[in-house]
Amino acid sequence: MSAGTTPNRQPVRAALAGWFGTTIEYYDFALYGLAASLLFPKIFFPAADPVVGTLISLSSFGVGYVARPLGALLFGHLGDRMGRKSILVTTLLMMGIATTAIGLLPSYGQIGIAAPVLLVVARIVQGVSLGGETSGAVLLTVEHAEEHRRGLLGGILNTGTAVGTILANGVFLLVAQLPQDDLLAWGWRVPFLLSVLLVVAGLVIRLRLRESPEFAGVQVTGSVRKLPLVDVLRRCGGTLVLVTLATVGAGVVFTVASVYVLTYGRTALGLGTTTSLGVLLPALVVIVIAAPLYGRLADRIGARTVFTATAASMVVLPFAWFPLLGTGNHGLMLLGFVLLFAGYSGNYAMFPVFFSRAFPVSLRFSGMAIGFTIGTVAGNAFAPAVSASLLESTGSWVAIAGYMAAASTVSLVAGLLLREAPAEVPATGTARAAVPA
Numbered sequence: 001m002s003a004g005t006t007p008n009r010q011p012v013r014a015a016l017a018g019w020f021g022t023t024i025e026y027y028d029f030a031l032y033g034l035a036a037s038l039l040f041p042k043i044f045f046p047a048a049d050p051v052v053g054t055l056i057s058l059s060s061f062g063v064g065y066v067a068r069p070l071g072a073l074l075f076g077h078l079g080d081r082m083g084r085k086s087i088l089v090t091t092l093l094m095m096g097i098a099t100t101a102i103g104l105l106p107s108y109g110q111i112g113i114a115a116p117v118l119l120v121v122a123r124i125v126q127g128v129s130l131g132g133e134t135s136g137a138v139l140l141t142v143e144h145a146e147e148h149r150r151g152l153l154g155g156i157l158n159t160g161t162a163v164g165t166i167l168a169n170g171v172f173l174l175v176a177q178l179p180q181d182d183l184l185a186w187g188w189r190v191p192f193l194l195s196v197l198l199v200v201a202g203l204v205i206r207l208r209l210r211e212s213p214e215f216a217g218v219q220v221t222g223s224v225r226k227l228p229l230v231d232v233l234r235r236c237g238g239t240l241v242l243v244t245l246a247t248v249g250a251g252v253v254f255t256v257a258s259v260y261v262l263t264y265g266r267t268a269l270g271l272g273t274t275t276s277l278g279v280l281l282p283a284l285v286v287i288v289i290a291a292p293l294y295g296r297l298a299d300r301i302g303a304r305t306v307f308t309a310t311a312a313s314m315v316v317l318p319f320a321w322f323p324l325l326g327t328g329n330h331g332l333m334l335l336g337f338v339l340l341f342a343g344y345s346g347n348y349a350m351f352p353v354f355f356s357r358a359f360p361v362s363l364r365f366s367g368m369a370i371g372f373t374i375g376t377v378a379g380n381a382f383a384p385a386v387s388a389s390l391l392e393s394t395g396s397w398v399a400i401a402g403y404m405a406a407a408s409t410v411s412l413v414a415g416l417l418l419r420e421a422p423a424e425v426p427a428t429g430t431a432r433a434a435v436p437a
Helices: 007-038 050-082 084-104 114-144 147-157 159-175 180-187 189-207 213-220 228-235 237-267 273-301 303-316 318-326 330-349 351-356 361-381 383-394 397-417
Strands: none
Touching: 007 050, 007 084, 007 114, 007 147, 007 159, 007 189, 050 084, 050 114, 050 228, 050 361, 084 114, 084 189, 114 147, 114 213, 114 351, 114 361, 147 159, 147 273, 147 330, 147 351, 159 189, 159 273, 180 189, 213 361, 228 237, 228 361, 237 273, 237 303, 237 318, 237 330, 237 351, 237 361, 237 383, 237 397, 273 303, 273 330, 273 351, 303 318, 303 330, 303 351, 303 397, 318 330, 318 397, 330 351, 351 361, 361 383, 383 397
16 A cells, blocks of 8 residues: 555545456457457458458457456466455556557558467457456455445446447547548557556556455465365356356347447348447446446345346346337437346446355455356357347347347346355454355
8 A cells, every 4th residue: 555545545446446447458348349340351351352351350359258268267366366456457467568569560461461460469368358357356346345335336346348338439439530541551550559548547546556455364364275266166166157147148238239239220220330329329328327326226225136136127128129229219219228228237237246245255356257257258259149140040139139038037047046155264263254245
């Protein structure tokens, strides 16, 4: 802790550090997705058939999701061995270096095949980083927070996902106004290089933090696990499965509504990408506003109650969202997004406080990282492809809404079954106090 910093300021500083890091990570991650869809096929993956170049470029985006479980395994294990703070400094540095490197890479026309190879390597580093960042930021926040504020601060933390996505889209839309030749020559690099400023600010905040009090307690009592990755699989296997399943619903709902909707709007509704984004981006503000409110509610009535209620809402809301989209009316389309994101934001806002309590402190980083990451890959990574296949085979949005509802039902059942971990008994034999539900 820096000089002059009082302990009661640490929870706020930890929440700020977690939120800022999450925003940066998702800014960088979303930025790559936009560039992979619109620009990288011409810069890094030129092909005789533009469609082939686009498919290869989008595949490089998917590599980031494939790499995330590796980061979860690695940093989850190290986070339970070394602590939360050092791992979060490492993951932020990794993401910043990888994103800056992308902004400096020569194009295919300059160095040939080495360009896309280096791009994919940088994308893998991004994925590995994000695999450890998300759960680490959650633990840094909730383990510093007072018990009666964990829901609120966890909800604020999870707004970083939406803020990072909005920021990436906003910056990208600004540089997209450049003449095409300038955009392809240098303009596309600007959003990636801006990440340097964000990372420096994030590092300054994180380096001034202390280790989380709960993990420090584990260190003091000699309860740090030698092989936390092995222990969490052996002792908490059922909990890992439940956290994974509880994550899937929100992942499917958000990815269909924020990624696949652009394809659906173009192919099924005849809407331009600008029109779809013009409705989507304002609707994302709902998450920024609603998630902290749901977190505050969870501090009053319990995280499980809020999680299960909002999971139930996601079973129903897709069947209202699609018809409202189909009207083509801007106001009604926006209403559909607002309703859907109102349910989603409450469910996602519960992840930090609800999931962290499911694992003992000494295994919490490993458990959170593995369960959340595998659930995210299962929910987010395949949702666009599954949705496109369902529309192609049935010709109707009903099948996609059913897919979203089914995933949300899985999360609802998992949330009902998930239980808080019992208190640990330290190596000294002195029982630790249980964390109340």
